[in-house]
Amino acid sequence: MKHEIIRLLKKEGKLSQETIDELQDTNIHDFAGLVKEIGKGKTEHIKASEISKDLDTKYVGKNLYIYKEVTSTNTIAKFLSQTGVENGSVVISEKQSSARGRSGKSWASPLGGVWLSIILAPDVDHSKLPLITLATGVAVAETLERIGIENPEIKWPNDIIINDKKVCGILTEAVAKFNTVENVIIGVGIDANIDLGQLPEELRDGTATLKKELGREVDENILIRIFLEEFEKISELFNHEGYEKILKEWRKRSYTIGKIVEVRKPFNKYYDAYVIGISKEGALIVEKIDGTLEKVISGECIIKN
Structure with missing residues (x-):
């Protein structure tokens, strides 16, 4: 994390190389004020004033930090979460240079997308955190429905699919101290108006963009505003233990239930299975070839044709 923060401060001209050389023994949190200051500066495409205008939330998005480019909004959000920021604060970047998805996979984040992370302090039992x-x-699915996307689907556990192509990924990370979860960072990346030619060639065929699906560009600021509103609604439901309602809405949009998948678990344990449903804890319930049932709590599921 220290390297990423120093890189941001150097890029924005807040630190000289001489100062950077002297930072080896410095507590990086001493520079939290500078990182926050940069996040309140001018940006070209994503505007705090446009997002905040008519934003109908109580706490999510009331405090915005917007950057021109960072390595990863989750990294900046984790850093800020340890320096005292409000619950529901949001870190947004016009571009990400080293974004990542689940299992350390890289995530292409050029201009034209929505790249953000929400800092959340959920007051719930830790066993429920995977449901976030x-x-x-x-x-995200309800956000896309509000702007005119028909039938967005959710692929377990963290992808949003349009017409069999991925349009959004989600990365949730806990910030813990002394074995206690203090904050949860929810990273969201939506391929809104990106140019597919900017993506690695191997990703282009499997990627959807809102611009292509709708036949027009999407206002990224309005898209963020709508998402923050929908996120707070679902977050409030989560905080008040409305888990079954959340799971009901998830099941309605499931891309995974009813399909044959290859389950990829840690330590190279792969097997084929039929997806039956999802448990109240958020685990995928699958039937293996031998007829036994298993709950998949972590790992990856590859849809098989």
């Missing part, structure tokens, strides 16, 4: 990813998926 599913709840966020519902919030």
Whole structure:
């Protein structure tokens, strides 16, 4: 994290090389004020004033930090979460240079997309935290429905699909101290108006953009505003233990239930299975070839043709 923060400060001209050389023994949190200052500066495409205008939330998005380019909004959000920021604060970047998805996979984040992370302090039992990813998926799907996308689907556990192509990924990370989860960082990346030619060639065929699906560009500021509203609704439901309602909405939009998948678990444990449903804890319930049932809590599921 220290390297990423120093890189941001150097890029924005806040630190000289001489100062950077002297930072080896410095507590990077001493520079939290500078990082926040940059996040309140001028940007070209994403505007705090446009997002905040008519934003109908109580706490999500009331405090925005917007950057021209960072390595990863999740990294900046994790840093800021340790320096005292409000619950529901949001970190947004016009571009990400080293974004990542689940299992450390890289995530292409050029101009034209929505790249943000929400800092959340959920007051719930820690056993329920895995449901936050599913709840966020519902919030993204409902956002896309509000702007005219028909039938967005959710692929377990963290992708949003349009017409069999991925349009959004979600990365949830816990910030813990002394074995206690203090904050949860919810990273969301939506391919809004990006140019597919900017993506690595191997990703282009499987990527959807809102611009292509709708036949027009989407206002990224309005898209962010709508998402923050939908996220707060689902977050409030989560905080008041409305888990079954969240799961009901998730099941309605599931891209995974009813399909044959290859389950990829840690330590190279792969097997084929039929997806039956999802448990109240958010685990995928699958039937293996031998007829036994299993709950998949972590890992990856590849849809098989």
